[in-house]
Amino acid sequence: xREALREAELAAAEGEVPxxxxxxxxxxxxxxxxxxxxxxxxVSAHAEFEVLRRLEAQLGDWxxxxxxxxxxxxxxxxxxxxxxxxxxxxxxxxxxDPAGGGCGGxxxxxxxxxxxxxxxxxxxxLAEECSRVIRDFFARVRAREKx
Amino acid sequence: xREALREAELAAAEGEVPxxxxxxxxxxxxxxxxxxxxxxxxVSAHAEFEVLRRLEAQLGDWxxxxxxxxxxxxxxxxxxxxxxxxxxxxxxxxxxDPAGGGCGGxxxxxxxxxxxxxxxxxxxxLAEECSRVIRDFFARVRAREKx
Numbered sequence: 001x002r003e004a005l006r007e008a009e010l011a012a013a014e015g016e017v018p019x020x021x022x023x024x025x026x027x028x029x030x031x032x033x034x035x036x037x038x039x040x041x042x043v044s045a046h047a048e049f050e051v052l053r054r055l056e057a058q059l060g061d062w063x064x065x066x067x068x069x070x071x072x073x074x075x076x077x078x079x080x081x082x083x084x085x086x087x088x089x090x091x092x093x094x095x096x097d098p099a100g101g102g103c104g105g106x107x108x109x110x111x112x113x114x115x116x117x118x119x120x121x122x123x124x125x126l127a128e129e130c131s132r133v134i135r136d137f138f139a140r141v142r143a144r145e146k147x
Numbered sequence: 148x149r150e151a152l153r154e155a156e157l158a159a160a161e162g163e164v165p166x167x168x169x170x171x172x173x174x175x176x177x178x179x180x181x182x183x184x185x186x187x188x189x190v191s192a193h194a195e196f197e198v199l200r201r202l203e204a205q206l207g208d209w210x211x212x213x214x215x216x217x218x219x220x221x222x223x224x225x226x227x228x229x230x231x232x233x234x235x236x237x238x239x240x241x242x243x244d245p246a247g248g249g250c251g252g253x254x255x256x257x258x259x260x261x262x263x264x265x266x267x268x269x270x271x272x273l274a275e276e277c278s279r280v281i282r283d284f285f286a287r288v289r290a291r292e293k294x
Contacts, residue, residue: 043209043232044199049191062190077256078228081249085190085225099261102228106261107254109224114246114253 001094001126004070007034007047008133014039018133021047021071023055023064023088030067031055047071048079052086064088072130074101074123080109083119090120094130148241148273151217154181154194155280161186165280168194168218170202170211170235177214178202194218195226199233211235219277221248221270227256230266237267241277 007020011034020034033050037043048071056062068090069075069083075093080102083091097105103121110119154167158181166182180197184190195218203209215237216222216230222240227249230238244252250268257266 037209041207041209042200042203043229044191044196052191053189056189060188062184062188076228076232077249077259077262078225078232081223081225081228082190085223099263102224106259107256109254112224112253115224116246 001070001072001092001130003029003032004047004072004094005126005129005133007032008072008130011035011047012133012137018137019047019071019073021051021069023051024068024070025066030058043078046076046079048075049082052082062086068092070125072126072133073097074103074105076100077102077107077109084109084115084117087117088119090122092122092125094123094125095127095134096123148217148219148239148277150176150179151194151219151241152273152276152280154179155219155277158182158194159280159284165284166194166218166220168198168216170198171215171217172213177205190225193223193226195222196229199229209233215239217272219273220244220281221250221252223247224249224254224256231256231262231264234264235266237269239269239272241270241272242274242281243270 003022004020008018012018016035022032023030031051031054035047036045064086067088069088070092072094074097102109150169151167155165159165163182163185169179170177178198178201182194183192211233216235217239219241221244249256
């Protein structure tokens, strides 16, 4: 998660909402990325999708079985749906998101009975650090807007 | 929906699971696309995401308020989450998907209480035609595999 936090800090430095993610398989970090929604003008540029793109480019495949996705904020419903579709084995997140989270915050998509793939989910890992980087970012944005 | 069905037929001709989508604003078709998962080796190449990419490139913005997305099969949870994030005003789908649909099939994400944007949803539009193009595709795949 500390590696994902480093990505979140890169996002903050670029003026993006600071969320970072990495993908790990067999103890090796295979891809790392951060939120790029502003840079790409795209809702699909969440950190999780950016990691997916890097992995898909490496593998030439869309199946991510055996991979764990670490992300500093609970994946939204779009990203959770993607992680299920892509068959990630495990999702580990930092700060929970009761308003929009798809891994137990607003809804728990991996626990839906009908779906064909159920990633294991672990939340609240280094949640305080993951929260602080987001709080600090918005505090700076507000301070700048007041000037 | 007939325009989206035409896109689904293009997908079938390319060996992709035949799902097609279009985006409409003020009665004008602004983008059209079909499923490209096989061609792109990407779970994020569902028809809905391909339409999103085209719209985002046109608009240089991620907000799709005022747009209706027509798609031949009920959007999965990933795509429904994206349509909510991107603030589409309305989702119209053909064939429902009880196993994986995010618009009332497996779960109804637009009706989740906590979320900030609630697109209007209409389902079962030309469902029989939308179903037939998928059934015919898999019948051809199975017939080919038997040879």
